[in-house]
Amino acid sequence: MKYRYGKNANYENFSSGRVLYHIKGMTNFPVRLAQEIYGRCLEYSPKKQDICLYDCCCGGGYLLTVLGFLNQDSLGRVIGSDIDLEILDVAKKNLSLLTREGMDRRIREIEEMIVSFNKESHREAKNSAIRLKGLIKKDMESLVFQADALKAIELDIKPDIIITDVPYGNLVDWKGEEQYIVDRLLDSLYQISSPASIIGICMDKGQKVRNDKFIRLEREKIGKRRFEILRKG
Template sequence: MQYRHAPAANHAALDAVLASAPGRPTLPVRLTVELAGRARVHLPADAPLTVWDPCCGAGATLTVLGLLVPGLARVVGTDADPGPLDLARRNLALLDPGGLTARAADLEALAARHDKPSYAEAATAARTLVPAGTPAWSVTLADARDTAAVRSALAGAGPHGTGPDLVLADLPHGHRTTWAASPTRTGGVAGTPAPDAGPVRAAADDRDPGVEFLRAVATALRPDAVVVAVGRGRTVPLPGGARPLERVRVGHRAAVLVRAGALQEG
């Protein structure tokens, strides 16, 4: 994939500023910014955006977007697992006035206590980073497949309360984040699709857990909202008949950009 919206940069210090949940993978900073830029091409120009991450984990993706991507009005995180949500709130608090300064002070204290230069470097990064904006944020425990819980978490989000404009989701994968596609059937590892039928992915089995997850996400969205889903493997499956806006591959990751309306109809 050629990067068009995220210039090459060393984000190691920013990674150190963010709190992470052990064993839970996060999207690389540059890829996060690039995917948001690609999605924005398909949304109204210059309109303040609301972004939802339906499997937000420790909130790193939303925090990166809030710090580095201009024009965000609100970021909303939900997750079915309560474990990492305190970390998500801690990370998203960096978007508050004074949040980066408070984090820098914490890192400086750690550097003095443990004599670790990496903490001092992260503190410097926190103090010198100029946020791209000050979006409002919220984090809620909610299973993306529970429509009522999701709609409650998203209440008032988006222009005139019509819902998020953009979803950016790193689909659950790995033994720490396996999720069930339904109450009676355990899903496989998300992002591991059936073989390709050609250069453009053929229709997936609608019982695929990733497909069911994306269908559920789409029920809470306006048809013109853009969903960006990232998975491990060759491609991210979509419902039969759903046409993607764009597909990309980066290393062992694949991503798809698609209108919510295509997921609702597919």
């Protein structure tokens, strides 16, 4: 795959657990790929600014947070939901880093760790936090709520862009059942999308989209992942 938007850069400031919060079992999405999918979605979106971005399987909010930092000029609001209530606490903390106040709180937390443990990794984390704070041009609005993405999602606003990294591999990873699970997810997303909403859905190579309510704009394979860019048909 040829990257059009994801720069080949050093993304170590975004390493999970350094400044962004991490808990066991949380997956991390490759930053360059996230940026590529967002860039392609934005290309198809008629709206280019004040974008409302939604992730319906947001986990700890890593993907949303990273995109929030890297797309300050086009993003207005980030929204995440997940079925797992516990992980949403981490998502909330991560999304709070997209505000100056949230980042200052995190810097103070890291400073306390430096005092307590005198570790080089904490000093590096503080430098990363200061660099990430430098990316903030405005306090990003965010919202996190619990929802089963395979059922009706209660969201009043129609997101401009939906990007989601669906649970991989074994269908048992889904807290739902049945085959064609990605299509069931798309059925839910259909209800909360507008005709202008652009969907970037990332899945494992074994998962397929067969939902004829959507038009496929792009399809790419990258390593063990595939992603598709879709719009309502």
